[in-house]
């Protein structure tokens with residue numbers, strides 16, 4: 001009989017063989033190319049290997065070690081705040097002393113941050129003792145604005161994580177300015193904080209886009225494929241509510257040119273939308289606060305990664321604001337992770353979803369929801385919402401919730 005450890009090891013070795021064949025056939029073999037690309041078969045093999053590796057590691061380490069995560073966000077905080085990657089030459093290396101002088105970070109602390117990042121985040125390499133060079137990851141912090149924003153945003157969140165329980169103990173309610181984020185950001189809710197700081201707002205919008213690329217399970221491509229956009233009649237209107245700079249609305253508009261997309265967000269996002277604008281004619285931006293009555297009559301109202309930012313009482317109010325513009329047959333779509341039963345999903349997927357769930361708690365005092373939660377919220381918002389459907393998109397960590405307005 002094979003032990004659990006043997007079973008996991010053989011999953012890994014079978015998956016590795018599939019990946020290796022594909023890489024050899026493609027002729028590119030550096031380890032980095034194993035990330036994020038490949039045929040359906042290869043992607044499935046990678047997912048199997050990742051899940052089995054995580055499980056095997058935990059089993060080998062045992063319960064005590066699992067209780068003590070070797071995690072500390074200070075290294076990423078320092079690297080991002082002090083733009084440390086910018087001071088490391090693209091080719092070649094720099095001594096810790098010179099890097100300390102260039103970045104303004106004291107040399108001993110710099111070594112601590114960088115050596116943590118090398119081993120935990122695969123950022124930088126020390127090919128020669130005392131000299132720092134770029135890894136693929138740290139180089140992206142030099143060249144890729146999305147990666148820079150994504151890591152900088154983690155800096156904002158890290159302080160919020162550490163105040164999550166304080167906020168729960170201090171404030172029994174769910175107001176956006178009574179969160180771990182608010183406690184660590186001058187008692188401002190995240191959206192008030194961003195409204196007052198355009199550069200941080202841009203960073204937030206860029207980070208949202210980066211996480212959809214860096215975390216393949218969160219890619220909007222699943223949503224594009226998993227919903228029958230092509231069946232919507234010519235001239236249909238889709239409102240992307242809380243659509244930020246329009247990065248998802250633009251994907252819909254570009255792929256389905258017969259649809260007109262209206263991206264709505266707070267005033268501050270208008271500049272980000274304009275900056276990201278392409279030549280598309282079938283998309284526009286409207287400044288709109290979703291706590292005020294909806295003014296655009298549309299066929300579909302989309303909330304992607306939006307309602308999970310709000311506690312139940314706010315979600316009900318947001319949905320109610322749609323009612324004046326809803327016509328029979330109009331659809332409301334929610335695209336975000338659904339709260340799964342414990343142990344019901346592959347390990348890596350569930351870990352990502354639980355991370356997201358606690359992020360929602362720390363930053364917004366909100367949560368991810370399951371099908372029953374969504375049914376109840378739509379019914380509470382208005383009895384005119386009907387025909388609930390709730391599904392996970394295969395391969396993704398995101399769900400699609402749909403309610404249809406039958407009228408009142």
Ligand SMILES: C[S@@+](CC[C@H](N)C(=O)[O-])C[C@H]1O[C@@H](n2cnc3c(N)ncnc32)[C@H](O)[C@@H]1O
Pocket residue numbers: 191208209241242243244245248264265266269288289290291303304305306309
């Ligand atoms: C987590 S982001 C998601 C953005 C985008 N839908 C995506 O998928 O990346 C939430 C968005 O809700 C917007 N938002 C927050 N409060 C809002 C309000 N009262 N009215 C309209 N948009 C709001 C924020 O500005 C932000 O762009």
